[in-house]
Amino acid sequence: IASTQPSTDWHLKENAREHHTSKFSSEELIVRRGQAFTITFNGVERPEQNLIFIAETGPKPSKATKTLATFDISSTASKEGWSAVLQSSSSNSVSISISSPQKAIIGRYRLSVQSGSSSPQSLGTFVLLFNPWSSGDDVFMPNKAECEEYVLEEFGIIFAGNKNHISSFGWNFGQYQGDILNICLSILDRSLYYRQDPITDVSHRHDPRYLGRVLSAMVNANDDQGVVLGNWSGKYEGGKNPTSWTGSGEILQSWKKSGFKPVKYGQCWVFAAVLTTVLRCLGIPTRTITNFSSAHDADGNLRVDEFYDADGNHLERGADSVWNFHVWNESWFTRNDLGPSYSGWQVLDATPQEESGGIYQCGPASRHAIKEGDVDLDYDGPFVFAEVNADCMYWNYDSATGKKNLIFSKSTEIGDSISTKAVGRDDRVDVTRDYKYEEGSAKEREIFKKARKKLGLEDKFDPTAPKQEEIEQKPDISGRFKVASSLEVGKDLNLLLVLENLQSDAKTVTVNMTAWSTLYTRRRVNQIWKDSISVTLAPKEEKQFPIKIEYPKYQQQLTTDKTIEVTALCHVEDGIQVLVQRNIILENPAIDIQVLGEAKVNKEVFVEVAFTNPINEEVKDCVLQVEGSDLLRGILELRIPPLKASEKSSTKFKLIPSEAGPKYLLVNFSCDKFADIKTFKMVNVIN
Numbered sequence: 052i053a054s055t056q057p058s059t060d061w062h063l064k065e066n067a068r069e070h071h072t073s074k075f076s077s078e079e080l081i082v083r084r085g086q087a088f089t090i091t092f093n094g095v096e097r098p099e100q101n102l103i104f105i106a107e108t109g110p111k112p113s114k115a116t117k118t119l120a121t122f123d124i125s126s127t128a129s130k131e132g133w134s135a136v137l138q139s140s141s142s143n144s145v146s147i148s149i150s151s152p153q154k155a156i157i158g159r160y161r162l163s164v165q166s167g168s169s170s171p172q173s174l175g176t177f178v179l180l181f182n183p184w185s186s187g188d189d190v191f192m193p194n195k196a197e198c199e200e201y202v203l204e205e206f207g208i209i210f211a212g213n214k215n216h217i218s219s220f221g222w223n224f225g226q227y228q229g230d231i232l233n234i235c236l237s238i239l240d241r242s243l244y245y246r247q248d249p250i251t252d253v254s255h256r257h258d259p260r261y262l263g264r265v266l267s268a269m270v271n272a273n274d275d276q277g278v279v280l281g282n283w284s285g286k287y288e289g290g291k292n293p294t295s296w297t298g299s300g301e302i303l304q305s306w307k308k309s310g311f312k313p314v315k316y317g318q319c320w321v322f323a324a325v326l327t328t329v330l331r332c333l334g335i336p337t338r339t340i341t342n343f344s345s346a347h348d349a350d351g352n353l354r355v356d357e358f359y360d361a362d363g364n365h366l367e368r369g370a371d372s373v374w375n376f377h378v379w380n381e382s383w384f385t386r387n388d389l390g391p392s393y394s395g396w397q398v399l400d401a402t403p404q405e406e407s408g409g410i411y412q413c414g415p416a417s418r419h420a421i422k423e424g425d426v427d428l429d430y431d432g433p434f435v436f437a438e439v440n441a442d443c444m445y446w447n448y449d450s451a452t453g454k455k456n457l458i459f460s461k462s463t464e465i466g467d468s469i470s471t472k473a474v475g476r477d478d479r480v481d482v483t484r485d486y487k488y489e490e491g492s493a494k495e496r497e498i499f500k501k502a503r504k505k506l507g508l509e510d511k512f513d514p515t516a517p518k519q520e521e522i523e524q525k526p527d528i529s530g531r532f533k534v535a536s537s538l539e540v541g542k543d544l545n546l547l548l549v550l551e552n553l554q555s556d557a558k559t560v561t562v563n564m565t566a567w568s569t570l571y572t573r574r575r576v577n578q579i580w581k582d583s584i585s586v587t588l589a590p591k592e593e594k595q596f597p598i599k600i601e602y603p604k605y606q607q608q609l610t611t612d613k614t615i616e617v618t619a620l621c622h623v624e625d626g627i628q629v630l631v632q633r634n635i636i637l638e639n640p641a642i643d644i645q646v647l648g649e650a651k652v653n654k655e656v657f658v659e660v661a662f663t664n665p666i667n668e669e670v671k672d673c674v675l676q677v678e679g680s681d682l683l684r685g686i687l688e689l690r691i692p693p694l695k696a697s698e699k700s701s702t703k704f705k706l707i708p709s710e711a712g713p714k715y716l717l718v719n720f721s722c723d724k725f726a727d728i729k730t731f732k733m734v735n736v737i738n
Contacts, residue, residue, distance in 0.1 A: 057094035059174045071184060074227035083182035083334060085153035087128055092174055093144035095166050103165045104135050108158050109253035116254035117156060151179055153187035156256045157333060181334030190259050190384045192336050200474040201336035205680040206715040207472055209320050210479060213375040213634050214343035214467040221717045221731030222324050223298030225680045226332035234303045235332045241311060243275045259335050259384040260415055263399045268412035270326045270401035272313030278306045278325055279317035281403055285576040285610050290315020294611045294727040297717045298678050299328035301686055320378040322401040327380060336383040343467040345377035347404055348437035353503055355441050358448040362563045363620035365575055366448055374572045375634055386417055389428055393417035398435050407431050422486055424498035427505045436502055439466030439486045444517060445630050457517040458630045463490040527554050527623050530631035540613060540637045540725060541666035544600040548619055552588035559587050559624045566600055566617045568608045577608035611726040613637040640665045642720050644732040650708050652738050660718055661701045664694040673722040675702055681710040708736040
């Protein structure tokens with residue numbers, strides 16, 4: 052054994068700059084695969100002798116599984132395997148340029164060197180990541196601005212609400228902060244795949260397709276004690292309400308701190324945001340996608356069935372559902388298993404909805420395959436296809452007799468305004484056309500039939516499907532809800548039910564109306580109001596009926612999703628029933644952020660957050676939560692005194708920015724009457 056341990060200079064700054072890893076704040080070398088990095092070391096005996104390098108990763112490194120490489124000094128870098136090229140040498144110090152293969156396994160490596168016949172000496176460890184800047188990598192992204200957004204950007208915007216009213220909020224992905232990289236690597240080592248067979252699992256870690264699927268399972272807590280525990284009950288005791296998070300860092304840190312116990316609680320955007328953080332951290336270009344009127348087709352028939360009782364109450368019957376919105380991920384990589392036309396954006400979904408291969412994981416499904424109806428290709432095509440393109444059937448169900456009648460069916464309801472954040476801007480981009488051909492077009496129907504055929508649904512008789520004569524029935528009246536005043540939490544809700552007689556004879560209609568507070572998944576939580584009216588409509592007549600739901604009536608019942616589903620089931624004498632429904636989202640009051648002065652690196656700057664209580668009663672239990680990568684460490688929580696009616700509060704706090712460039716501050720304000728009012732502000736930090 053050599054008398055002295057070699058000391059290694061990893062050239063952290065220069066290598067990080069070359070490898071786009073400068074945003075990590077680490078004392079360990081972090082580089083990307085398929086690209087050279089330089090190290091200098093001394094203290095190796097007889098450096099003029101043939102040096103042999105050993106790079107190894109995982110529990111039992113071997114050449115067969117590509118987790119062990121030995122390589123000596125060559126004159127040029129190798130494209131295939133690992134290689135070392137001599138840069139310079141003196142009597143006791145050597146500079147070497149080391150290159151890894153373009154399809155190298157990612158993770159933490161141990162590097163050692165052997166000279167002559169002496170035993171190997173450790174040079175230390177480094178972390179190897181995917182390389183979207185390298186044309187030979189499976190995750191290669193030719194557009195540099197997209198690499199900046201989908202790998203390097205730590206701030207994102209997630210779209211929510213419903214298709215009539217798209218809202219958005221900021222999120223701090225924070226993939227380069229603190230210990231996040233180590234936490235991401237430990238997620239891989241805690242997966243079921245690793246636990247069952249660590250050697251095979253590590254040997255697959257060169258493949259973004261494999262890692263995407265593993266991580267879609269690990270981000271939810273189902274099956275494997277993964278990161279986030281889902282909760283869609285409307286009751287969140289013992290954890291944090293999913294709407295209160297503002298970034299992934301707190302979630303990943305809590306998971307590690309608790310000894311890897313699932314963090315309570317998440318809903319779809321939380322799973323998607325955490326998966327974005329982990330994949331961007333490892334170097335796979337990733338973004339969040341929001342699908343409005345998103346189908347959850349539990350039985351795989353590309354159809355969702357919704358049931359209502361005679362009073363117009365939306366029933367929880369059957370496992371199918373339609374969510375106001377659902378958030379999943381797209382990651383960018385090649386699909387060598389499917390062929391070049393299926394490469395590019397791949398759908399991954401970490402929200403635990405249906406099992407795939409026996410566990411809650413979903414994807415990667417090629418987005419191109421979804422658009423073309425190629426639902427037989429790996430992975431989970433039928434489920435993703437249904438999310439954006441299922442047909443919707445609305446039934447009236449009588450619990451006493453078990454009978455159901457079709458009210459109407461719609462093939463254009465599902466998969467609306469599919470949205471993601473623009474590259475380099477805070478705008479919404481609509482990607483619906485990348486998932487399906489135009490709704491109602493012949494091509495879209497043709498693809499739908501193709502998908503049904505591939506799943507063997509075309510030829511089978513389906514006893515639960517509506518009969519043709521049911522589908523072709525024409526209603527005698529039409530109805531819609533109109534909003535008659537602003538939709539704000541704290542104000543009365545004013546709507547108009549507009550009914551129109553489509554026939555040339557008078558119609559008598561009994562209308563049963565209900566309003567329920569719901570989650571964003573349209574799951575009913577509390578009934579707020581019900582009423583019924585009987586009306587006669589003259590031939591071709593249109594009538595309006597005002598509906599008023601006072602604030603005190605809904606205040607206690609509202610969920611933090613602030614959604615109310617209003618339904619009118621119209622029983623037309625001697626005609627078919629007509630269902631009128633509307634999902635209403637109430638707006639929270641605004642909060643305002645001002646940065647007082649210029650933001651400079653390592654200098655204090657003050658920020659002021661202002662909120663005015665818009666209602667006629669006191670609000671209390673006010674808490675302001677602030678976070679922002681490179682602006683402050685961790686999360687700042689400020690308690691604010693109660694506010695009387697119409698009173699304004701203004702809170703000041705200071706930031707000490709640690710890095711220059713456009714940085715985002717995220718603010719979340721809650722009190723007893725308003726939950727999770729969110730806003731964000733871009734702070735331009737100068738040197």
